[in-house]
Amino acid sequence: MFTDWSDLLLLPLTALIIFLFWASLTPFETLGWWAGWFGNAIYHDVSVSEAETTSSSSEPRRRPATAYVLFLSGIGRVSGQTLSYREQEFLNRLRNRLPSAVVIDNIFPYSVNNLALTGQPIFAGLWKWALARKLDGPALAGYLINIRNLLQVAIAADKRYAPIYNQAMAEVMLDTVMRYHFDPKSSVPIFLIGYSGAGQIAIGAVTYLREWTKAPIYVISLGGIFSSDPGILAASHVFHLWGTRDQAQIWRFLMPGRWSWMAASEWNRALRQGRATIIRMEGMGHTGRGGYLDHRPPAEGGPANVDRTVELVATIIAYADQPERIPRTV
Amino acid sequence: MSDAALPGFLETLRLSLRLDPSIYGLLRDKTQGVYYAALIVLLAGLSESLGQSVVLLLNRVRPRRFVLALSITTVSNVFGYLLWSLTIWSVGILLTQKEQDFREVAVVVGLAYAPQIFAFFELTPYLGNLIWGVLSLWSMLAIVVALHYGLGLEPWQALLVSALGWVVMQALRRTVGWPILRLLSWLQHRAAGVPLTARLEDVARLRRHTLRNWYEQLEARRRSVRLPPVRKKRRRMDGQTNHVHRLE
Numbered sequence: 001m002f003t004d005w006s007d008l009l010l011l012p013l014t015a016l017i018i019f020l021f022w023a024s025l026t027p028f029e030t031l032g033w034w035a036g037w038f039g040n041a042i043y044h045d046v047s048v049s050e051a052e053t054t055s056s057s058s059e060p061r062r063r064p065a066t067a068y069v070l071f072l073s074g075i076g077r078v079s080g081q082t083l084s085y086r087e088q089e090f091l092n093r094l095r096n097r098l099p100s101a102v103v104i105d106n107i108f109p110y111s112v113n114n115l116a117l118t119g120q121p122i123f124a125g126l127w128k129w130a131l132a133r134k135l136d137g138p139a140l141a142g143y144l145i146n147i148r149n150l151l152q153v154a155i156a157a158d159k160r161y162a163p164i165y166n167q168a169m170a171e172v173m174l175d176t177v178m179r180y181h182f183d184p185k186s187s188v189p190i191f192l193i194g195y196s197g198a199g200q201i202a203i204g205a206v207t208y209l210r211e212w213t214k215a216p217i218y219v220i221s222l223g224g225i226f227s228s229d230p231g232i233l234a235a236s237h238v239f240h241l242w243g244t245r246d247q248a249q250i251w252r253f254l255m256p257g258r259w260s261w262m263a264a265s266e267w268n269r270a271l272r273q274g275r276a277t278i279i280r281m282e283g284m285g286h287t288g289r290g291g292y293l294d295h296r297p298p299a300e301g302g303p304a305n306v307d308r309t310v311e312l313v314a315t316i317i318a319y320a321d322q323p324e325r326i327p328r329t330v
Numbered sequence: 331m332s333d334a335a336l337p338g339f340l341e342t343l344r345l346s347l348r349l350d351p352s353i354y355g356l357l358r359d360k361t362q363g364v365y366y367a368a369l370i371v372l373l374a375g376l377s378e379s380l381g382q383s384v385v386l387l388l389n390r391v392r393p394r395r396f397v398l399a400l401s402i403t404t405v406s407n408v409f410g411y412l413l414w415s416l417t418i419w420s421v422g423i424l425l426t427q428k429e430q431d432f433r434e435v436a437v438v439v440g441l442a443y444a445p446q447i448f449a450f451f452e453l454t455p456y457l458g459n460l461i462w463g464v465l466s467l468w469s470m471l472a473i474v475v476a477l478h479y480g481l482g483l484e485p486w487q488a489l490l491v492s493a494l495g496w497v498v499m500q501a502l503r504r505t506v507g508w509p510i511l512r513l514l515s516w517l518q519h520r521a522a523g524v525p526l527t528a529r530l531e532d533v534a535r536l537r538r539h540t541l542r543n544w545y546e547q548l549e550a551r552r553r554s555v556r557l558p559p560v561r562k563k564r565r566r567m568d569g570q571t572n573h574v575h576r577l578e
Contacts, residue, residue: 036390042548046554116555157456160458212544
């Protein structure tokens with residue numbers, strides 16, 4: 001009798017062991033980088049950044065930028081290029097809405113040195129294959145990329161690895177904004193928009209960015225999933241955009257610091273001290289149709305979700321130092 | 331029972347992981363049991379040292395030195411197993427007033443090490459503590475079950491022996507075992523090739539850059555790569571119509 005159900009369990013058990021094996025190996029990427037095994041470089045993909053650098057940074061050179069907006073993509077990415085039409089549309093509209101700000105998105109927030117998965121020394125082939133599956137067919141293999149990036153989010157939330165990973169990400173972010181002529185000694189504010197799992201990455205990096213620049217650093221969590229990280233209190237202010245239909249927010253229950261009765265956690269302290277604000281996004285889901293970045297006008301009329309999100313982000317960027325002026329419900 | 335009827339290594343491992351009562355009695359007094367137990371302890375020791383290797387990397391150990399330091403930790407873990415078996419053996423004799431063969435105790439305790447083969451999984455980001463807790467509970471159960479079925483101790487005796495054994499081992503580590511542990515730790519420091527100053531609890535204080543204006547060197551560290559542009563989803567329908575056009 002026992003052999004029967006244990007045979008039945010064998011498949012999920014094998015899958016679990018393979019997953020745990022993979023998951024246990026992932027920290028070596030971060031730790032090996034720290035130990036200097038993979039060199040010191042910060043990579044950037046010239047095939048995308050060249051075009052964007054010339055188009056968006058030649059302007060700020062004439063006119064100093066009023067804000068640097070760094071968009072950190074959700075876990076679907078493999079490189080600094082976006083795969084998502086909705087993300088692209090959101091960024092275009094945001095750039096048009098904020099002509100004096102530098103909006104940057106060519107950053108891959110799930111790699112310690114900004115090296116795209118498709119450029120990795122050993123596994124590039126595997127990721128190219130997974131990317132092809134993701135683009136060309138609704139194959140399960142495409143989800144390998146999401147799982148891989150989710151594990152990086154877990155690293156950024158793990159107390160053992162987070163300080164290492166977050167320092168790496170802060171370096172990548174500083175390097176990216178400096179490529180667009182950001183001066184660490186200036187007081188031009190930096191806005192980190194963390195979409196989904198990148199909410200954790202954005203918040204985690206603030207602790208270190210804060211040590212290197214005098215500029216105010218704000219975090220805009222776009223349906224972000226994050227733990228109660230010390231970065232929440234290091235940020236000038238955290239704006240958490242929370243869609244009323246965002247089911248991914250259930251993940252917060254995995255993070256003890258986000259539970260409301262953990263009064264001493266960074267998140268709850270920030271909420272009490274008015275250094276973090278939750279903004280309700282009426283009727284918005286996490287992703288896809290009805291999500292924060294949906295560009296189609298809703299059936300019941302009114303502006304598209306992406307326009308409401310862009311407008312709110314623009315308001316936050318304009319009045320970040322006076323959070324009381326920012327609406328609590330959109 | 332002839333040796334041919336004994337389970338193979340993988341089967342032994344599987345049964346030990348399931349805390350199957352039969353495996354302890356079966357292998358207790360066999361030479362093969364000693365080999366299997368030794369192999370399980372070695373694998374568990376290696377897995378444990380990998381699970382604890384974060385601190386080596388935090389101290390920026392070079393790859394070769396990393397392997398060397400890992401092997402020293404593995405040896406140290408095997409030494410810990412011998413000490414553990416020794417305490418269980420002596421506490422058992424004192425408590426039950428029955429003569430026990432040390433070899434049998436060593437085999438049974440070795441088989442109870444099986445769950446620690448997964449100690450490597452403690453590296454899993456965010457879930458490490460949970461996995462550590464599950465493995466600790468599993469190992470604790472394993473040693474009680476092993477002592478009960480393998481050495482014929484009553485359940486309460488098995489529980490008492492392992493609990494007392496643990497206390498005695500902690501005492502030994504601080505007294506008689508201390509010089510040996512010091513020696514192993516000195517060896518590990520030598521093997522690492524760098525001073526192991528940072529501990530795991532220091533991780534939040536570690537900084538990669540001590541200079542405030544370090545970012546002025548960022549330019550020099552930049553490396554450009556040229557990646558193929560991401561190919562958007564192919565439009566199969568268009569492809570087909572083109573094909574048709576060409577045929578026409």
